[in-house]
Amino acid sequence: MSRPFSAFRANAREHRASILVAALSSAFGVALLSSTGVLAAYIAQDDVAAHGSVTVALNVVAVIFFIIAVYVGAIVTTNTFATIIAGRTRTIALLRLIGSSAQAQRRSVAGEGLTVGLIGSLLGGAIAATLALAAVRVFVALRVLPDLLYPVITPALLAPLVVVVLTTWLASWVGGRRVLTVTPVQALGAAEERPPAALRRSRGRTVVASALILVGAALLAFGLLLGLDVFATPVLQQYHSYGVLVALPGGVLSFTGIILAAPLFMPSILRGVGLLFGHGTATRLAAANAVRNPERSSRTTIGLVIGVTLITMFVVAAQSYLQMIQEAQSNEPELYAGVTPVVTVTMIVFSVMIGFSAVIAAVGVINNLSLSVLQRRRELGLLRALGFTAQQVKRMILAESAQLTVSAVLTGLVLGTVYGWIGAQSLLGSIPGGGLLVPALPWPFLALVAVAAAVLAVVASIAPTRRATALSPVAALAVE
Template identity: 30%
Template sequence: MVHERRRLLPTLMAVVLGVAFLAATLMMSATIKSSIVSQTSASVDGADAVVAADASTTVPASAVSQMRARPGVSAVEPAISTTLQRSDRASVIEAHITPALDHGSTLVSGRMPRGAGEVAVNPLAADSGVKIGQKISLSGFSEGAGARRLTVVGVIDPGPRVSPNNDQQVYLDAATLMSLRGEQGYDTVYVTGSGGQDAVTSAIKSVPELAAEGITVRTADQQRQVLADNALAGSSAMTGFMTAFAMIALTVGAIVIVNTFGILVAQRAGSLALARCVGATKAQVRRSVLADALEVGLAGSVIGVAVGAGLAQLVVSVAGNSTNVLLDRWVSVSVASVAIPLAAGTLVTLLAALPPARRATRVPPVAALSPVVAEPTRRVGRARLATGVALFVLGAALLAWAATGADSMAPALLAGITGGLMNFAGVLVLAVVLIPRLARAIGRAAGRIGGMPAELAAENAQRNPGRAAATVSALLVGVTLIVMTAVGAATGQSTIDATLDKQFPFDASVSTGSQPAGPAMVQAIDRTQGVAAAGAVPQAQLSLESSGRSTTVTAQGYGPQVRSAFRDTTPLNGLDDRHALIQAPGVASGDKVTLSTGGRSVTLSAVVPEGADTSLNSATLTTATLTKVAPGAQAHLVLVRYADGTASADVTSALTTALAPYPSANLSSASDQRDQLEQIITIMMVLVIGLLAISVIIALVGVANTLGLSVLERTREIGLLRALGLTRRQIRAMFGHEAVQESVAAIIVGLVLGSAYGIAGAYALLGSEGLAAMHVAIPWLQLAGVTVIALAAGWVASVIPGRRAARISPAVALAGE
């Protein structure tokens, strides 16, 4: 009995791992939700009513004055939350009006801003190097908003009515902030009064200006619910993402459970047959197997929930202060986060144990008197083959349509997921044909090196194709998913990088406003550490004449130095000393255009870029051509390319320091977007591969289990081989070759399928969003790592079964026990 329970340990491990990740996912989701709800509730605490404006409008200052005058209203606190450009650092920063200290805000150091030229920052901004007394430049994104140089006078730890995100923030007076963002009015107004929430809400609703479209008046409780719903909208996607991989771990675990109980039934064949001889019914035999499954399922699920809670708490403790959501200190454990994993783990274990339980009922009573050896079969049913082929073809068709035919993301994702599941289900059904044949082909090649053990291993895969497919089915799932993730992420990143190169062909630009960018400034930029190339772009207003029509255009000159700053020179295709890129009304490619100013002129052939906006009235010339027409043209723009392999943030910081002597210079970096994208993809890859590694660990248990079953089924065969002269070392080698050959077959199928799924997924996600120029990228180094690890894992899984087989005595085996 103890020996049988020890045999169930792999099943217990599979259940624990799958349930642990499901429980951790649900608990993390509950923690995130409770944290968001508590934060949003805190922002409304102390208020009885809230006036909120949507993105299309603001709450007028005059309405705020009228609210203060309403009977029963004791306090009105307006708020603004927006984003400004910090032009002295080439970065965006959150901006709020100076927070009230009586609502949780704390003055850390310095003092509060007192005038239009002063600003305070939060501790994160202070930690980034902003010091009291320093001047920073802030500008808005609206046309004509201008820029302001403000003096930092204090550091404020903001209360809950200011954005709780872990971002750098600045606080300044309302008038200056409205001027910078180019829009008058407030975003939100918190109102406090007497008589309860309904009374205060009714009182301020009488203000006529609050009836305008886009302005909503709610009670504090209603506002809490709205904020919570909005904040939780994005968390469901992450929860679904994590839950999907937890379910994958459970699914791979189910494969292991089927194999484990198959071993148990094979081991107990004699005792089950004896029970049948003394009167046990088939139902009683089935119940005995399912009782073991229930016991293991419940025990594994309980342990898995405990492990999941610990894992979730570890994540909260380690990552709680590094996310944009300030997580609660302790993980939230809800009834659902415990009940669902318990039920899922137990149910999956029972369902996975049903096939072995049915096989147990087929053990004949005569097996108690004389061992009945299950004869392996080479036959594969036609119905199974037809089903597998149908699933594979239909799934492939759906995947192809999702990748190339869908015109929006939602149907592309739905078709892609459905097609992928169907296609992979077809592959699993056909694995009974694919894996043995691939293993045999591999075994033939290996036989030249591995000798007799390798040849016997190849033959074993053919003798029992069902067992060969079951041996590596879990490994096939893990390899396919990891490769799919790696290839999909690499293709997505390559495609988005190429798109960014076209949209932002240079890494950064320095504009100087009304002041020209002189040679000294360009030289300072070019010598900055991390800068690969920099070129000034001269500019002049020219008169353009074409087909009897005259218009004024802004002409820019692009010389060799400027071209070297481009990562993608496609936007400059067609530009040379005899051609100009023209975006002006009435001009078509091939037209002759004359550009002139100050008595000088030049006639060129027009090249109109595809999709050009003719309202821009712009002309792009070579620097040499522009100099002929306007020799005094000055540069107000410098384009910059960062050196490959450098950190964009470091180069941007170095450029900021280099431009300090030039107060009119405004640095804007597009490279930061690329860095942020790479960080997101890296985090996603680490998370996904970490989760999928669990499925691979479970898969190893499955390989070992199935090989263990093989030892039981082939006891007499192994004894005969020993009697014919095979040594123990050769028996161990035979099992090692068998595991490796079947693992190689699974890896080949997984590499092909995973790559196809990853590419199709990237096309479905990005192609449906209009990124037609897809760039397929194969991360060869990562795929090589997956291959080596999977091969090593397959061999390691064969060690224990191989040793067990090597210990079989020829005499005992031939005696038939």
């Protein structure tokens, strides 16, 4: 443990955001299990528990939210470690030059991830458990909840901590795979991303990404149809309540495939959007950068795509869930008498999860954008040496942030709407009085998400851009 910790300590500043993501993921899981236990106890003391479909749905939601929290945390961590490794290319190459192996360097990176996971999960879990216990006491004192024995602190709360540690370690291992491609000769040059031609020749990436997207889409479709109870086969009809459990891995697989394929299609989207911002030198160079460095541009953009997709998915799922329950109540009022309190509490849980998702996404976006700009100090120094002014460099970064925001928001809104709607329909599509409904889109909230994403992207690039342009061109070119 001492060797991983020493590697972590040497690079502690780079891991602050990763620790925060691990802490948030752990807190997400602990808070979810605690709130689900409280909600179950609350429902059990009322006749509402007799409504089997709603009760099953609430139990399934707990599992789904936890899986989503862990998955998103792992994706954000993988993206962050990939960005960190891209900036360490020369350092890793120097270590290779003096005899260190690529596998040893990758194990060192994975050790850093294990330490990040341990620190983050323990911190987040302890804070969430304390806050959950305090919140229940406050709600009971205010008579929002009846005075019952609520299972807030249970051994089950250790599960999120263990899962977050393991997934953070795995994410650092996956994110550090670029270490294997670093050669000792790269110690003589700057950190470079792979050129577009190398990515296009990567048939393995294309095949794997296509397979994940196709299999994921098939599972999403099957989960949706199963949740709507459209199959005449008796064997399938008895599992209609679990359509969401089929759709969930479909969403995970398809979105993983989209992330894996991002360097193949996202740069072209970025360039097309960038050309809409005018034909000035800075804006044209910003548009060209997306294609010139496809891995860097897609890695930076996909962080914002993850955030917008996640928040949109939860918002659309919550609104669709509410709409479907209300529709079922209007069609079968006697069957759903007394469900309103459960729906209210469930919507509160949805709101808390949306808040957690927004924070996790924001941390990932800010960290990746900041690291990306700071790692380009040599590039920015070269532009300054060629005659670019500091203001032109700032305009270029701003243009890149703008094209990133537009591309990510559009992509995330589409993906989030699809995933959220399928999730709600596969969960409640077959309840009595329910059925197939169009997606419930809360446009004011989605507009707020778009504006927040734009502000976040711009603000995240301001400070590192100022630091990068404050260096003289000669000093910037000398940065390792």
